[in-house]
Amino acid sequence: MATLSIDRITKRFGALTVIPELSLTVPDGEFCVLVGPSGCGKSTLLRIIAGLEPINSGRILIDGVDMSGAEPPERGVAMVFQSYALYPHMDVGRNIGFGLEIAHTPRQEITARVGAAAEKLRLSSYLRRKPRELSGGQRQRVAIGRAITRKPKLFLLDEPLSNLDAALRVGMRVEIARLKAELASTMIYVTHDQVEAMTLADRIVVMNGGRIEQVGTPLDLYERPANLFVAGFIGSPAMNFLKGRVTACANGIATVSLALGSSVDIPVSSPVEIGQEVTLGIRPEHIPFSVEEMSGVFMAKASMVEMLGSDTFIYVRQGEENLVIRDSQGRRARTGDRIAISFPSTACHLFDQAGLLISAGPKENIAAQPSARAHGKAS
Amino acid sequence: MRTLTRPALRSFVIHAVLFLVLGIWMVPQVYMISVGLRTPAQAFDPQLFTWPVTFQNFATVIRDNPLGGIFLNSLIVTVATVAIVVAVASLFAFACAILKLKGTMFLYATLLTTLMVPLASLVLPLAILLKNFGWVNTYIGLILPYSALGVPFGMVILKAFMEDAPKELFEAARVDGCNAWQTYWHVALPLVRPALVFVTIWQFIVTWNEFFLALIVLTKSEMKTLTIVPMQYSGLYMANPGALFAVLTIIAIPLILLYVLVQRAFARGLLAGAVKG
Numbered sequence: 001m002a003t004l005s006i007d008r009i010t011k012r013f014g015a016l017t018v019i020p021e022l023s024l025t026v027p028d029g030e031f032c033v034l035v036g037p038s039g040c041g042k043s044t045l046l047r048i049i050a051g052l053e054p055i056n057s058g059r060i061l062i063d064g065v066d067m068s069g070a071e072p073p074e075r076g077v078a079m080v081f082q083s084y085a086l087y088p089h090m091d092v093g094r095n096i097g098f099g100l101e102i103a104h105t106p107r108q109e110i111t112a113r114v115g116a117a118a119e120k121l122r123l124s125s126y127l128r129r130k131p132r133e134l135s136g137g138q139r140q141r142v143a144i145g146r147a148i149t150r151k152p153k154l155f156l157l158d159e160p161l162s163n164l165d166a167a168l169r170v171g172m173r174v175e176i177a178r179l180k181a182e183l184a185s186t187m188i189y190v191t192h193d194q195v196e197a198m199t200l201a202d203r204i205v206v207m208n209g210g211r212i213e214q215v216g217t218p219l220d221l222y223e224r225p226a227n228l229f230v231a232g233f234i235g236s237p238a239m240n241f242l243k244g245r246v247t248a249c250a251n252g253i254a255t256v257s258l259a260l261g262s263s264v265d266i267p268v269s270s271p272v273e274i275g276q277e278v279t280l281g282i283r284p285e286h287i288p289f290s291v292e293e294m295s296g297v298f299m300a301k302a303s304m305v306e307m308l309g310s311d312t313f314i315y316v317r318q319g320e321e322n323l324v325i326r327d328s329q330g331r332r333a334r335t336g337d338r339i340a341i342s343f344p345s346t347a348c349h350l351f352d353q354a355g356l357l358i359s360a361g362p363k364e365n366i367a368a369q370p371s372a373r374a375h376g377k378a379s
Numbered sequence: 380m381r382t383l384t385r386p387a388l389r390s391f392v393i394h395a396v397l398f399l400v401l402g403i404w405m406v407p408q409v410y411m412i413s414v415g416l417r418t419p420a421q422a423f424d425p426q427l428f429t430w431p432v433t434f435q436n437f438a439t440v441i442r443d444n445p446l447g448g449i450f451l452n453s454l455i456v457t458v459a460t461v462a463i464v465v466a467v468a469s470l471f472a473f474a475c476a477i478l479k480l481k482g483t484m485f486l487y488a489t490l491l492t493t494l495m496v497p498l499a500s501l502v503l504p505l506a507i508l509l510k511n512f513g514w515v516n517t518y519i520g521l522i523l524p525y526s527a528l529g530v531p532f533g534m535v536i537l538k539a540f541m542e543d544a545p546k547e548l549f550e551a552a553r554v555d556g557c558n559a560w561q562t563y564w565h566v567a568l569p570l571v572r573p574a575l576v577f578v579t580i581w582q583f584i585v586t587w588n589e590f591f592l593a594l595i596v597l598t599k600s601e602m603k604t605l606t607i608v609p610m611q612y613s614g615l616y617m618a619n620p621g622a623l624f625a626v627l628t629i630i631a632i633p634l635i636l637l638y639v640l641v642q643r644a645f646a647r648g649l650l651a652g653a654v655k656g
Contacts, residue, residue, distance in 0.1 A: 052550050052553065071553070072553050073553075073556035077554065079550075079551070081547045081550070081551060085547035085550065086551075088570070089570070098555050099554075099555035099556055102556040102557055102561060146551075150555075
């Protein structure tokens with residue numbers, strides 16, 4: 001277990017700056033997930049932490065000790081690679097115990113620790129097999145086993161599930177969650193899969209273009225995304241964004257007129273000006289709707305309906321604006337149906353032209369209640 | 380009559396073509412053995428096989444030459460050269476492809492140019508150098524030049540294999556605490572085993588068969604290597620082609636045995652399971 005402090009590091013590959021300047025602290029025992037789109041620098045950051053990639057400036061501190069120039073073993077890190085990186089000529093047992101072998105650990109202790117790791121990862125009956133004789137999930141478990149036998153201070157996982165098929169991925173995610181509880185180590189986990197991030201993380205770091213966009217608990221990020229990028233990245237399907245303009249503002253409540261023909265009153269935390277262009281964000285699962293014709297609400301035609309069994313996604317296209325609505329209550333909207341939609345102010349997020357959140361207050365009690373309607377006009 | 384399925388027919392055609400190529404390829408070897416088994420009267424018979432066969436030529440060659448000692452000379456020179464070439468070439472390839480040490484690419488390019496220099500142009504300066512060092516009629520006088528000439532080719536092969544090996548394995552070794560030497564020994568060498576086998580066989584054949592430099596460097600009969608032996612059975616007034624071909628057959632036998640022993644190591648698929656591919 002260890003506390004990791006990243007202090008204003010920068011990383012360049014030739015003329016290309018992949019991490020402009022970044023600081024982050026991961027407290028002892030935390031499971032921190034680095035998430036972001038491909039090429040955002042999350043894997044590079046993990047490799048920097050591991051000591052596989054040198055930095056151009058800044059410092060990496062582990063338990064307060066500057067480890068910026070230290071080799072991986074000196075840092076006390078273990079890493080699980082995206083591609084497993086198992087030694088093909090060694091059997092499972094030797095793969096798991098190789099780090100200990102190199103550290104000249106007594107043979108008996110290696111056997112005991114390899115046995116314990118194999119037991120934990122249900123690999124005991126595969127110890128004499130070569131990696132090529134294992135399935136993808138088993139290989140990934142060997143890679144995890146190799147990391148845990150060394151009892152590292154920092155446990156680094158680089159997209160460990162991305163090469164597994166969907167069913168295996170769910171199983172391994174549960175395994176990792178179990179390991180997280182058992183090991184109680186400081187873990188840094190890189191993924192582009194937000195479901196992994198949301199389910200595993202104590203804290204999520206959302207990265208974009210080598211910068212940190214937001215750091216917070218999974219619910220923080222879901223409920224109060226700091227900007228448009230985080231709002232669009234966290235949540236599946238992604239948050240709906242609607243163009244609007246502030247038409248009135250009084251007592252910290254801004255009235256936003258939406259381009260698709262509706263208006264919403266939203267509490268704001270920053271001053272807004274009348275006429276200011278804004279973006280309203282609302283999650284698909286927070287849009288109340290009804291398949292019955294109603295007056296005084298925004299009416300639109302369902303351009304497409306996707307039924308997934310547990311959920312139904314209703315797609316609405318109105319002029320330039322696209323909207324996705326998630327229905328978990330089985331209200332049976334069909335393509336072509338006219339539906340009544342509303343935008344509850346408690347579910348709405350408001351972003352300024354720079355993409356920063358300007359709406360106020362935590363989103364509490366957000367539920368897709370058909371009765372909770374914002375005022376709108378019929379289309 | 381049962382008709383052949385499409386894959387079976389394909390396999391039959393492929394095998395037929397391969398046997399044809401093998402047959403053509405084997406003609407010189409078969410002819411070599413055949414002439415070695417002929418009487419002097421049959422020696423210039425253009426037929427591939429003649430009758431009767433005689434082992435007299437082999438008996439002559441074994442009687443005329445201390446073959447045990449000569450064979451040992453060849454073996455010492457060849458094994459030492461192969462060991463040096465494999466060790467130096469693999470270490471250099473590792474430094475170049477994995478450690479990416481500064482200056483290695485310049486050295487690599489420089490060494491590559493030596494592949495383009497013909498041995499004939501090196502013989503005179505080499506002979507002078509070896510004489511100055513006092514290495515004429517010594518094993519080292521052959522081993523070092525052979526190694527120097529063999530390293531660039533081995534290096535090209537091994538560097539290419541190491542560059543193709545998954546980088547994550549070397550990074551995993553670093554994270555596991557391996558220093559450069561341990562990474563080379565425990566990870567890099569096992570990963571390029573097929574290439575090591577290839578370089579070993581290639582260097583063994585080249586060294587075992589080398590004649591020109593051996594002829595210049597070795598003048599004492601007790602230091603001779605096998606390739607110099609056939610010379611005494613050929614020449615302007617050559618009279619014993621049977622013995623010549625018998626000794627050539629004897630020279631070829633270790634190479635054939637070596638290949639039979641190590642050819643399984645060429646088997647592919649060593650990297651299967653290392654990384655998701």
